[in-house]
Amino acid sequence: MSKKPHAHSNLANYIERRILELKPKKSQLQIASESGFPNPNMVTMIKQGASKLALDRVPSMAGALDCDPAYLLRLALEQTEGDTAAQALVEIFGTPVTANEMGWLQEIRAASDNSDPRMTSRARTVIRTIFGK
Amino acid sequence: MSIDTDLTENERAWLTFLRDINPENDPAPTLRQIQLLRRICELPARLSFKCHMVFL
Numbered sequence: 163m164s165k166k167p168h169a170h171s172n173l174a175n176y177i178e179r180r181i182l183e184l185k186p187k188k189s190q191l192q193i194a195s196e197s198g199f200p201n202p203n204m205v206t207m208i209k210q211g212a213s214k215l216a217l218d219r220v221p222s223m224a225g226a227l228d229c230d231p232a233y234l235l236r237l238a239l240e241q242t243e244g245d246t247a248a249q250a251l252v253e254i255f256g257t258p259v260t261a262n263e264m265g266w267l268q269e270i271r272a273a274s275d276n277s278d279p280r281m282t283s284r285a286r287t288v289i290r291t292i293f294g295k
Numbered sequence: 296m297s298i299d300t301d302l303t304e305n306e307r308a309w310l311t312f313l314r315d316i317n318p319e320n321d322p323a324p325t326l327r328q329i330q331l332l333r334r335i336c337e338l339p340a341r342l343s344f345k346c347h348m349v350f351l
């Protein structure tokens with residue numbers, strides 16, 4: 163079995179990126195401490211995909227990484243493939259929506275006069291254009 | 296924090312698409328993007344109004 167089963171997962175990539183972005187402001191050691199990890203190597207293991215991010219660490223790690231906890235929770239839930247408890251959470255409660263995503267939905271509601279527009283192929287093209295993709 | 300079961304089915308579809316095209320980040324809407332979105336969403340309304348006028 164691979165020693166880094168979660169390498170290249172969205173969560174591992176995101177944490178690696180955030181650590182780099184925060185480098186001028188705080189060290190990885192500080193991030194580990196603020197996240198509540200007694201062993202600072204844990205952040206390295208999560209970043210490299212050797213270990214999963216435990217769901218109960220999401221709020222403190224989101225605080226340490228200065229990111230939306232809903233986003234980090236969604237990435238952590240994605241990573242728990244095969245974990246029936248996490249799957250049950252998503253099945254019952256749905257996926258967490260970030261503040262930015264709510265911002266997008268509010269803009270879509272305002273732009274469409276609250277008409278609850280369908281996601282059509284034209285809408286997809288529009289969104290791709292908006293994001294330059 | 297909200298959860299997506301609070302949303303309509305159409306809103307969930309918008310959200311899913313937004314997530315699919317931005318898998319590695321959580322972008323905030325910028326002013327430019329909002330302006331583009333509004334312009335595009337207003338277009339069908341204007342067209343249907345014009346069509347409505349034609350049939351009056």
